[in-house]
Amino acid sequence: MERISYTDVPQEIFTNLMAIENYLDNSTLDLHLLELIRLRVAQKNGCAYCVDMHHKILKKHNETDLRLSSLCVWEETNYFSEKERAVLKFTDALTRLERQPISDSVFNPLLEHFTKAEIAQLTLAISQINTWTRLMKTFGFTPGNFRIDQN
Template identity: 90%
Template sequence: MWEETNYFSEKECAVLKFTDVLTRLERQPISDSVFNPLLEHFTKAEIAQLTLAISQINTWTRLMKTFGFTPGNFRVENN
């Protein structure tokens, strides 16, 4: 797990923690202990962009799991 290594900077750890929280989709709002470290490295506009990127990647992952896509093997079918 990323928390168990010292290979990541504080900035990277803040994003990884934020990614974990967004991916789990718990019912409560994002806590200050997760959000405030982001503010040390990013503007609110950048955090919004990170949120959209993380959300989009999570959507792609859920689509892949649902439909069993194999990465790199997409083919357009003509009907």
């Protein structure tokens, strides 16, 4: 049930969050990889609105049904590249923050695939979708309403 409608949210919130989205989408990071991160965080946080949105975007970008349905159990599959696996492991760790630093076993594999600047961008991307999921869960936006032509 929607608690706060889109029109009730101060538009500066969306404007500033979208500026970060635009920065990330135009970074050196692969857009498909960013969408995998976004869907994975939405799954981890139980945000039905964001799961719907990022599933639809990934489908538009020709992601396979097998990989989409397996993302929630990515560690048990062989459908994701080593680069994607490193990012998904980092995504899971950063989304499920514990009272200790991100371990070297999570961080170091990223260095095989990304520059330090890109790791900083990945960290921002993961933090950003965590922000979005928390907003959507609080506002109660109705899942299923996202239309791909909005993107």
